[in-house]
Amino acid sequence: MAGDLSWVPPGVDTHRANVARVYDYWLGGSHNFLADQDVGRAIAAVEPNMRAIARANRAFLGRAVQFLAAAGIRQFLDIGSGIPTQGNVHEIAQRADPAARVVYVDIDPVAIAHSKAILAGNENATVIEGDLRDPETILTHDISRRLIDFSQPTGLLLMVVLHFIADAEDPWRILATLRDALAPGSYLVLGHATYEGKPEIAHATETVYNRGVSTQLHLRPRAEILRFFDGFELVDPGLVYVPLWRPASPADVPGDSHSFQCLVGVARR
């Protein structure tokens, strides 16, 4: 997209790095600016595995959505959905069933604008601007209510977003509010960064990230991430480092899975 900035929504400060665009940079997307690339590169210098981690996270999301589709889930609420890239949730869900419905939610105007562009004409998938810290507003939004029947099982996707919510904002309460809106048979797909795999590099990554991006990153230990699954039952293999969750092939599992710094799980309500 070099040179062509016509897609940039008004009011976006292209000189300040932000969460969605730094992630887009790691994933090899084109909706990021020099400020995002600088932070992305500074972190990759501390954690050379960063791009591989981001790609592994996206691949997990794809496997998890396929798993949910095979379990009969036909409606998905994806909060912190990000800037669309390859293997988007609606593409996977609607490949399984063209009538599958997807509501994407993000706080970032670039993610919203690009999602709207690629979803134009798709009656069953849409995006709303929303803040995970205010789950009630997301759940009662007209569009959520139109596309999602909360009396039926739903796939709730919270992929690498809860670590942007500070303890003081009680992410566990946020999750409980969302969980309580879900019908039995619903699923939670969650990924969260941890420092436990390799603490020194993880804490250095966190420091560099928080210096460059105003939305702060909060790495958590496994026990605190496990608490997000209260009221759900984890499916096999439980809460694991991202390459270990039902890999497509044993060849996809590196010897050092703990170095992927992201714990993921899928659980049934």
Ligand SMILES: C[S@@+](CC[C@H](N)C(=O)[O-])C[C@H]1O[C@@H](n2cnc3c(N)ncnc32)[C@H](O)[C@@H]1O
């Ligand atoms: C690391 S990206 C992950 C994107 C996507 N879930 C994925 O796995 O590819 C995190 C996303 O969460 C969004 N986000 C951060 N804080 C948020 C909040 N309070 N409410 C909604 N979205 C938020 C960011 O804008 C960003 O798009």
